[in-house]
Amino acid sequence: xxxxxxxxxxxxPVPDLIASMPLAERSVQRGAATLSALPLAxxxxxxxxxxxxxAVDAALRAALGLGWPQPGTCQTAQDGEIRWAGRAQAxxxxxxxxxLAQCAAVTEVWDVYARFHVGPADAAAxxxxxxxxxxxxxARFQPGQTARSLLGHISAQFSRTETGVEVMVMxxxxxxxxxxIETAMQGVSGRAALA
Numbered sequence: 001x002x003x004x005x006x007x008x009x010x011x012x013p014v015p016d017l018i019a020s021m022p023l024a025e026r027s028v029q030r031g032a033a034t035l036s037a038l039p040l041a042x043x044x045x046x047x048x049x050x051x052x053x054x055a056v057d058a059a060l061r062a063a064l065g066l067g068w069p070q071p072g073t074c075q076t077a078q079d080g081e082i083r084w085a086g087r088a089q090a091x092x093x094x095x096x097x098x099x100l101a102q103c104a105a106v107t108e109v110w111d112v113y114a115r116f117h118v119g120p121a122d123a124a125a126x127x128x129x130x131x132x133x134x135x136x137x138x139a140r141f142q143p144g145q146t147a148r149s150l151l152g153h154i155s156a157q158f159s160r161t162e163t164g165v166e167v168m169v170m171x172x173x174x175x176x177x178x179x180x181i182e183t184a185m186q187g188v189s190g191r192a193a194l195a
Contacts, residue, residue: 001178027181031189033123035116035181037174038166043110044097046082046090052087052103057099063098069183074159083159085148091168118181119164123188128165130184134158136165152180 027036048056052153057068063068065077080094091109118124119134123189125136131152133143146159154177157168169177 004181005061026178028185029045030182030185031123031192032120033121033127033185033188034120034164035118035178035185037178038117040110041093041115042065042095043108043113044094045085045109046097047088047103048099050103050114055075055103056100057144059098059100059103059111060092064092064094066092066094069146072145072147074142074144075145083157085149085157086145113168114171115180116169116181117161117164121160121164124165125176127181127184127188128158129165129179132156132158136160151177154180183184 008063025037025039027034029035029189042080048058053068060066060068060082064079064082066082069075069082069090071084071087074081074083083091083093085091085110097106097108115160118127121138125138125141128134128136128151132149134147134149141147141160143162146157148155148157150156151167151169156170156175156177159166159168167177167181
């Protein structure tokens with residue numbers, strides 16, 4: 001058996017890490033559509049423990065005025081927003097998550113995801129139709145609705161807002177997602193110019 005021991009060395013100063021947006025306030029307009037990177041915001045992934053959904057719902061209502069979202073929906077209150085994110089999962093956009101330690105797993109993920117706004121709603125639907133296998137037209141995908149699907153080959157969450165569609169992807173795919181949407185915007189605006 002080989003044993004080795006380490007001798008303590010001088011401590012090396014660790015730099016302060018500063019959170020930054022993956023696309024630092026980048027925004028483009030092509031034709032009628034706009035694409036904007038949204039600023040970082042507190043974001044929490046919540047997954048209730050088995051049999052604890054009612055307790056999570058009650059805790060969220062008491063702390064934020066938000067209940068557990070039904071599949072495909074978002075709820076908004078003055079202190080935040082909660083979005084369905086899959087079976088027994090939700091994403092909470094709020095300044096702070098309530099204490100759910102006894103009834104749910106809660107993970108702070110604000111630095112894991114990048115968010116974009118594509119608008120206005122009609123133009124967003126036309127652009128995203130080139131990339132997303134969902135019907136995102138305003139008549140079908142209304143404010144308060146959310147869905148998980150693919151943006152090209154990237155897993156994404158789409159949430160309808162009053163002014164368009166918010167797209168959320170893993171931060172590591174932010175550049176690719178932005179590029180894909182911008183390319184689709186160029187295609188739509190080019191086609192409109194020919195018509």
